[in-house]
Amino acid sequence: MIEIKNLKKSFGDLLVWEGVSFTIEEGDITAIIGRSGCGKSVLLKHINALLTPDEGEIIIDEKNIFDLDYVDKRLLRQKFGVLFQGSALFDSINTFENVAFPLRYFTNQNEEEIHENVMRALRYVNLENAAQQETAELSGGMRKRVGLARAIILEPKYIMYDEPTSGLDPQTADEINGLILDMARQFDVTSIVVTHDMHSVLEVADKVAFLDQQKLSWFGTIDEMKQSNQKDLVNFITASEYQIKQ
Amino acid sequence: MRVFKELGKYSSLLYQGLRSSTEFSTYRKNLFQELVKVGYDSVPIIILVGIFTGSVMTLQSAYQLESAFIPLSTIGAIVSQSILIELAAVISGLVLAGKVGARVATELGTMRVSEQIDALESMGFNSVSFLVVPRVLAGILMFPVIYIVASVCGLAGGVAAGYFSGQVPPADFLEGARMYFYPWDVAFGVVKSFVFGFIITSIACYKGYFATGGAEGVGNSTTQATVLGCIYILLADFILAALLL
Numbered sequence: 001m002i003e004i005k006n007l008k009k010s011f012g013d014l015l016v017w018e019g020v021s022f023t024i025e026e027g028d029i030t031a032i033i034g035r036s037g038c039g040k041s042v043l044l045k046h047i048n049a050l051l052t053p054d055e056g057e058i059i060i061d062e063k064n065i066f067d068l069d070y071v072d073k074r075l076l077r078q079k080f081g082v083l084f085q086g087s088a089l090f091d092s093i094n095t096f097e098n099v100a101f102p103l104r105y106f107t108n109q110n111e112e113e114i115h116e117n118v119m120r121a122l123r124y125v126n127l128e129n130a131a132q133q134e135t136a137e138l139s140g141g142m143r144k145r146v147g148l149a150r151a152i153i154l155e156p157k158y159i160m161y162d163e164p165t166s167g168l169d170p171q172t173a174d175e176i177n178g179l180i181l182d183m184a185r186q187f188d189v190t191s192i193v194v195t196h197d198m199h200s201v202l203e204v205a206d207k208v209a210f211l212d213q214q215k216l217s218w219f220g221t222i223d224e225m226k227q228s229n230q231k232d233l234v235n236f237i238t239a240s241e242y243q244i245k246q
Numbered sequence: 247m248r249v250f251k252e253l254g255k256y257s258s259l260l261y262q263g264l265r266s267s268t269e270f271s272t273y274r275k276n277l278f279q280e281l282v283k284v285g286y287d288s289v290p291i292i293i294l295v296g297i298f299t300g301s302v303m304t305l306q307s308a309y310q311l312e313s314a315f316i317p318l319s320t321i322g323a324i325v326s327q328s329i330l331i332e333l334a335a336v337i338s339g340l341v342l343a344g345k346v347g348a349r350v351a352t353e354l355g356t357m358r359v360s361e362q363i364d365a366l367e368s369m370g371f372n373s374v375s376f377l378v379v380p381r382v383l384a385g386i387l388m389f390p391v392i393y394i395v396a397s398v399c400g401l402a403g404g405v406a407a408g409y410f411s412g413q414v415p416p417a418d419f420l421e422g423a424r425m426y427f428y429p430w431d432v433a434f435g436v437v438k439s440f441v442f443g444f445i446i447t448s449i450a451c452y453k454g455y456f457a458t459g460g461a462e463g464v465g466n467s468t469t470q471a472t473v474l475g476c477i478y479i480l481l482a483d484f485i486l487a488a489l490l491l
């Protein structure tokens with residue numbers, strides 16, 4: 001369980017959001033939605049303590065993660081797999097090595113085991129043929145999927161996906177949605193999906209957190225969302241549905 | 247005000263680096279790569295710089311000291327001392343502030359703005375130990391070697407220029423060089439290059455590690471890293487001369 005309590009963050013004079021509180025339950029898929037620039041990625045980076053808030057706390061395993069010392073923060077982060085918005089692949093090494101990277105440093109697996117695990121992860125994201133390709137040669141969608149393979153390789157307890165489907169064709173996007181569901185259902189992973197793709201939200205999410213106007217504007221289950229008549233949320237959803245139809 | 251803030255950030259990065267320098271297994275592989283990139287890859291340009299510095303010094307000294315009363319060995323003495331005390335360290339430092347400093351700042355800056363450093367941290371890596379420590383260590387370890395290479399090439403260049411121009415026979419040049427050779431000069435040069443190596447790589451790491459603002463931001467960090475690198479090399483050169491000579 002991840003409890004976010006009264007979080008506030010600003011960069012200099014720019015207030016990103018304040019008073020953000022909600023709880024992410026074990027095994028749930030929680031979607032964080034909101035317009036571009038509303039601070040979704042910034043919120044994700046607080047959940048594994050990459051950024052520190054001005055106020056508030058996040059409780060994981062009964063501890064406020066911002067009180068942890070650096071060593072414990074690093075141990076905490078190892079429980080998270082993160083797919084970054086721009087994939088954040090290491091461009092000095094090839095696709096295979098990117099996925100193998102956490103294995104090489106955090107496990108004692110031998111070359112054979114590493115090979116097997118990496119190829120399994122790449123097969124999982126449908127990229128086994130790209131293993132020896134340089135990351136600079138990959139398309140945006142391929143980079144996303146390599147990032148995903150790297151995020152899941154250590155079988156983390158939590159996975160955070162930052163815009164996993166943006167910039168992908170509908171078919172690949174659906175495949176990714178399938179993978180997210182699969183990870184959550186099959187391996188009991190607690191998932192946090194940042195997105196502005198309503199189709200993806202409806203497909204995968206159990207709970208939805210809507211960031212708007214520098215606060216958590218709405219939070220609830222997917223069914224509650226469908227029935228909600230909160231104006232800003234409805235506007236956001238309508239705009240997206242209009243886009244989906246288009 | 248901003249200067250103090252930057253200085254604080256810089257020293258806290260160094261402090262973090264110092265503390266995490268014990269995590270050798272994290273950066274071992276990177277250290278070997280960096281030793282090659284900082285040291286081995288710089289050898290060609292350093293050979294070139296060394297030879298030209300030595301030969302130009304010799305030709306100019308021969309021109310300036312053209313007199314029947316000054317023995318030719320004086321030229322060897324002047325050139326070799328200048329090279330060992332000052333030129334080998336400072337000129338190669340300035341050249342490598344461009345070459346090494348720019349590469350390091352660009353590498354780390356690109357990793358920062360494309361979230362690769364965040365990715366490292368979010369995997370549970372200590373990104374300072376993984377990225378900064380091996381680069382600074384490589385600078386500290388390789389610059390004295392580079393200084394020696396530059397010195398040897400400088401002296402060789404001096405001898406060659408004297409010989410081919412017909413102005414200073416090698417025997418005279420070497421006699422002068424030997425007569426005024428003090429091991430302390432070399433020790434001083436090694437200490438200087440040690441400091442320059444630290445200055446160049448630590449400033450470049452600092453500028454790259456905290457880069458912001460996309461490709462343009464990385465460009466700015468790189469420029470600042472090279473310019474500041476040069477300024478602080480000259481400053482450190484002055485301070486060390488005042489302290490140690």
Ligand SMILES: Nc1ncnc2c1ncn2[C@@H]1O[C@H](COP(=O)(O)OP(=O)(O)OP(=O)(O)O)[C@@H](O)[C@H]1O
Binds near residue numbers: 034037042
């Ligand atoms: N390191 C930083 N320094 C200063 N400002 C930042 C930093 N990171 C983010 N911001 C600002 O915080 C705000 C929220 O950024 P964030 O990246 O979280 O948006 P987002 O909701 O993820 O948008 P998008 O959907 O476009 O990815 C933006 O105004 C951004 O400019």
Ligand SMILES: [Mg+2]
Binds near residue numbers: 040041042085162
């Ligand atoms: Mg974002």
